[in-house]
Amino acid sequence: MSWVVVARKDFQDAVRSKALWAVTAVFVLLTAGVAYLLAVLSGGTIDASGYVVFLPQVVGVFLSLVALMVGHRAIVGERESGTVKLLLSLPHSRRDVVLGKVAGRGAVVSVATVLSFALTALVMLGAYSSFEAGPFLAVVAITLTFALAFTAIAVGLSASLDSSTKVSAATYGLYVVFALNLWNWLPNAVNYVLHGDMFFLGGEPAWATFLTGLNPTVAYQRAVGGIALDRLGDVPVHLSAWAALAVLVAWIVVPLVVGYWRFDGADL
Amino acid sequence: MSAIRMEGVTKRYGEVTALDGLDLTVESGEIFGFLGPNGAGKSTAIGLMLEFIEPTRGTVEVLGRDVERRGQEVRARTGVLPEAFGVYDRLTGRQHVEFAVESKGADDDPHELLERVGVADAADRKAGGYSKGMRQRLALAMALTGSPDLLILDEPTTGLDPGGAREVRKIIRQERDRGATVFFSSHVLEQVEAVCDRVGILRDGQLVAVDAIDALRTAAGGGSRLRITVDGATEAAAAAVRDVAGVSAATVDGGALSITCDADAKLRALNAVEDATGVADFETVETSLEDLFLSYTAEEVPA
Numbered sequence: 001m002s003w004v005v006v007a008r009k010d011f012q013d014a015v016r017s018k019a020l021w022a023v024t025a026v027f028v029l030l031t032a033g034v035a036y037l038l039a040v041l042s043g044g045t046i047d048a049s050g051y052v053v054f055l056p057q058v059v060g061v062f063l064s065l066v067a068l069m070v071g072h073r074a075i076v077g078e079r080e081s082g083t084v085k086l087l088l089s090l091p092h093s094r095r096d097v098v099l100g101k102v103a104g105r106g107a108v109v110s111v112a113t114v115l116s117f118a119l120t121a122l123v124m125l126g127a128y129s130s131f132e133a134g135p136f137l138a139v140v141a142i143t144l145t146f147a148l149a150f151t152a153i154a155v156g157l158s159a160s161l162d163s164s165t166k167v168s169a170a171t172y173g174l175y176v177v178f179a180l181n182l183w184n185w186l187p188n189a190v191n192y193v194l195h196g197d198m199f200f201l202g203g204e205p206a207w208a209t210f211l212t213g214l215n216p217t218v219a220y221q222r223a224v225g226g227i228a229l230d231r232l233g234d235v236p237v238h239l240s241a242w243a244a245l246a247v248l249v250a251w252i253v254v255p256l257v258v259g260y261w262r263f264d265g266a267d268l
Numbered sequence: 269m270s271a272i273r274m275e276g277v278t279k280r281y282g283e284v285t286a287l288d289g290l291d292l293t294v295e296s297g298e299i300f301g302f303l304g305p306n307g308a309g310k311s312t313a314i315g316l317m318l319e320f321i322e323p324t325r326g327t328v329e330v331l332g333r334d335v336e337r338r339g340q341e342v343r344a345r346t347g348v349l350p351e352a353f354g355v356y357d358r359l360t361g362r363q364h365v366e367f368a369v370e371s372k373g374a375d376d377d378p379h380e381l382l383e384r385v386g387v388a389d390a391a392d393r394k395a396g397g398y399s400k401g402m403r404q405r406l407a408l409a410m411a412l413t414g415s416p417d418l419l420i421l422d423e424p425t426t427g428l429d430p431g432g433a434r435e436v437r438k439i440i441r442q443e444r445d446r447g448a449t450v451f452f453s454s455h456v457l458e459q460v461e462a463v464c465d466r467v468g469i470l471r472d473g474q475l476v477a478v479d480a481i482d483a484l485r486t487a488a489g490g491g492s493r494l495r496i497t498v499d500g501a502t503e504a505a506a507a508a509v510r511d512v513a514g515v516s517a518a519t520v521d522g523g524a525l526s527i528t529c530d531a532d533a534k535l536r537a538l539n540a541v542e543d544a545t546g547v548a549d550f551e552t553v554e555t556s557l558e559d560l561f562l563s564y565t566a567e568e569v570p571a
Binding site: 002005006008009012013016017078081082083085086088089090091092093265267268 | 281315318319320321322339340341343344346348350351352353354355356357358359363364367368370371372407410411
């Protein structure tokens with residue numbers, strides 16, 4: 001299991017980065033802080049479901065940024081510093097490197113996520129009128145999938161491109177598209193190309209809603225809403241929470257496959 | 269079985285040809301010096317052996333395995349000191365070697381390896397603070413991990429002082445005596461001469477000579493150069509010497525004749541000069557490695 005060795009080494013290396021810890025600390029304090037603030041503002045009457053509704057908005061914007069920051073130098077950084085030559089002189093395949101990197105960086109992001117939710121849970125237990133463990137844990141599980149998707153996007157880009165400038169541009173460009181949901185305009189663009197019309201005059205068709213949901217940040221919110229909170233109501237399968245979860249899983253797999261394919265064909 | 273076998277290997281980067289139909293065989297158990305000026309294609313050839321880059325054409329076999337299909341197996345039994353590598357700044361020297369030990373599934377003691385290459389006292393410091401020479405030693409320790417069958421060392425003495433270079437040569441000999449094959453590249457002739465059983469000289473992406481260094485010396489310089497101080501060095505005297513069998517060149521050089529000839533032609537050349545103008549004094553100069561190297565790597569000498 002060569003990739004496990006790579007992952008362990010990478011985690012060892014990454015956890016020694018002070019910058020990563022600073023980012024993590026900000027993220028942990030932010031999520032727990034928001035939880036506390038809501039309790040104060042509501043005069044202690046808020047229950048956990050109120051926060052869990054709010055949580056994906058906060059987490060979606062910041063955790064994706066944390067994951068991208070943690071992951072985007074994973075491979076291109078090694079190519080630029082020359083450590084990739086030490087790494088690939090050892091009996092690791094390029095697949096081991098991509099898998100090991102996403103596992104190592106994914107572990108870092110997961111630690112940050114779990115820390116932040118643990119602190120949030122403490123705040124809720126102390127300051128909220130009620131706290132249900134079940135939905136909360138479901139949110140944690142979906143959030144970890146979401147975090148891993150953004151880690152995989154970052155590592156996939158890091159494996160695909162040969163300079164950190166390009167990787168940074170692509171990573172933060174994607175962040176803006178996803179976090180500010182510029183992706184939302186994609187169905188309109190498709191509609192314009194197909195029908196010459198930007199807007200859906202007779203209401204948004206199902207395919208457009210589906211396309212919008214391919215944004216991992218939107219998929220995350222749908223998955224949390226449907227699985228943890230049961231708020232989506234009666235929707236067709238391809239718009240369901242489970243479909244949204246499948247979208248998140250696809251955002252883990254596809255960037256890694258593309259990244260591996262590009263990295264495997266690259267001369268170092 | 270050959271340790272390394274490259275056949276008809278060509279590597280192009282766009283319009284630039286880095287290697288041009290390279291054939292190279294390194295036998296098991298030898299120390300092979302891979303010599304050539306910077307930019308000759310040495311690191312490209314090594315990159316091909318390690319699967320860092322893919323050949324445009326040709327086959328590369330290391331330890332009897334096709335590198336493109338079974339590179340991981342090859343590297344499991346190969347120790348590598350790469351060129352222009354970096355270290356993990358935030359990890360200690362010991363952690364680097366531990367990583368190599370784990371990656372190779374070996375059971376070496378990292379401390380012993382670090383001691384052997386002379387950086388044991390910096391084992392628990394972060395490698396980001398290491399000097400160039402210490403990094404080189406650290407990478408050598410990683411290369412030695414797991415007692416590999418083959419060591420591929422790309423410019424191993426870069427950044428080392430003469431004492432450090434001597435230690436590296438000692439380790440190279442120890443590894444050969446243990447039974448390992450050592451392939452090492454250098455543009456420094458003395459490094460190669462001091463330790464190699466055979467050398468190959470690379471120029472413009474092609475191997476222009478492969479042999480033991482003494483044989484190369486003989487082949488390249490015709491063995492000897494003779495410098496004869498004469499009473500009257502004339503072009504006529506030089507012309508007379510050129511006719512002597514075994515003399516390949518004779519030129520007038522101030523008050524002396526400079527003659528390049530086979531070792532056994534020295535006396536005949538001397539006699540010819542004596543007959544022509546009279547000899548005042550003479551000395552023989554052995555072909556230096558520098559001459560040897562230049563004779564193979566300079567443009568005007570055909571391969």
